[in-house]
Amino acid sequence: MSRQRIPLVTELPLVIWLVLVWGALWQDFSPGNLVFGAIIAYAVVNFFYLPPVELTGRFNVLWVVPFLGRFLYRLVVASAEVFWLAVTRGPSLRSAVVAVQLRSRSDFLVTATGHAISLIPGSLVLEVDRSTSTLYLHCLHIRSDEDAEAIRRDVRATEVWLIRLMGSRTDLDALTAEEARR
Amino acid sequence: MVNDVIVSVLLVGGALMSLAAGIGLVRFPDLLSRMHAATKPQVLGLLLFLLALAVEFESWPLVPVLVLCWIFQLLTSPVSAHMVGRAGYRTRHLRRDLLTLDELDDVVARAAEGDPAGPDRTEATRREAGGGTA
Amino acid sequence: MTTVVYVAGGILAIAVLLALYRAVRGPSILDRVLALDVVLAVVGAGLVLNMVAGRHLDNLVLLVTISLIGFIGSVTVARFVTDRK
Structure with a gap:
C-alpha cells in the first residue's frame, strides 16, 4: 500500500x-x-493507516440541536408506529422498495443520509448507486404511490437538514437556489 | 422519588421496545420487514436504557461513556442492517407478492445482464465500509 | 423499584423468547442472524437492568463493547451468504 x-x-x-x-x-x-x-x-x-474520510469542511453548530430534536422525535414516532403495525397488521403487511434520488454528490453526505434513514425504523437502505447518488430503500407499510412519494419527500427533507448541518458550500448554494425558485 | 419514577418509566419503555422487536420478529411476513422491527431495541431501546442509567446514578462523568456507547451503536447498526438487507434482497429472501412497488428490480436485472460482478455492487460495498469507519 | 426491575425483566424475558423462536424457526440463516442480533440487544438491556438493580457500574465496559462490535457477526454472515450464491 x-x-x-x-x-x-x-x-x-x-x-x-x-x-x-x-x-x-x-x-x-x-x-x-x-x-x-x-x-x-x-x-x-x-x-493504523486509513484512507482519510473526506469531510465537507463545513459544520454549522446552530443546526445540531434542531437536527437532533427532529431525529429523536422521528425515532420515537416511527418506533411506536412499527410497534403498532407489528401488533395490529402483522403478516398482512405490505411494503415497497423505493428509489430516492438525492441532491448531493458528496459520498460523505449520502452516507450520512443513509445512516440517518436506516436508524429510523420503517425504512432501510438496501442499495446505493454511487454514480447517481440514488438510495434504494425498503419501506414498511406502503400501500400506494402516494405513500412512496411521501417517503421520497421525507428522505429528501432529511438530506436538506444534513446539508444545512454539514453540507459543502456548493450543495448549500444549490439548495438555496432551489428554494428561491420555489 | 421523582428520579425513581423517571427511571421506572425509562426502563419499562426500553423493555417494551425489545418486546416490540420480539413481536415484530415473530409476526412480520418476510426478512426485510422483520429487519425494521429488529433495529428498534438497538437504537431507541438502548437510548432509553442509557438514559435510565444516567438518571439513576446522577453522575456527570458517566454521561460521556453513555453518549459514546450510543454513538457506537448509531454508527454500527445501520452497517449490519444494510449488509443483511442487501444479502436478503440479492438472495431473494423477500416475498415479492407483498411489495407494492419495486424500483430496484430492473436495475439489478440490468446489472446482472451487463456483467455478473456488477460495478454498482462493489461501489456500494466500498462506500458502506468507508461510512462504517467514519 | 424492585417491582419495576421485575416487570422490565419479565418483558425482556418474553422478548428474548420471541426472538429465540424466530432464531430456531428460521427459515433462512439471515433470519436467524437477525434474531440473534435482537437477542444481543436484549442482553445489553439486561446488563443495564442488572446495573440499576444492583446499583453498580461493573457492566459498563461490556455494554460499550457490545455496541461497538456487536455488528461484526451479522456482517460476516451476510457477506458469506452473498458470496456463496
Missing part, C-alpha cells in the same frame, strides 16, 4: 474524536489524561 503523507489538518477531526473517546472511556477529562490520549491518538492515526 502506497502511503502518502496526510496533512495534519485533515487528520485533526479524527484525532480530536479519538481523544474524546479516550477521555470518555476513562471517565476522566483532566488535562494530563487528555494529553496522554492525544499522544496515543496521534500514534494510532499514523500507525
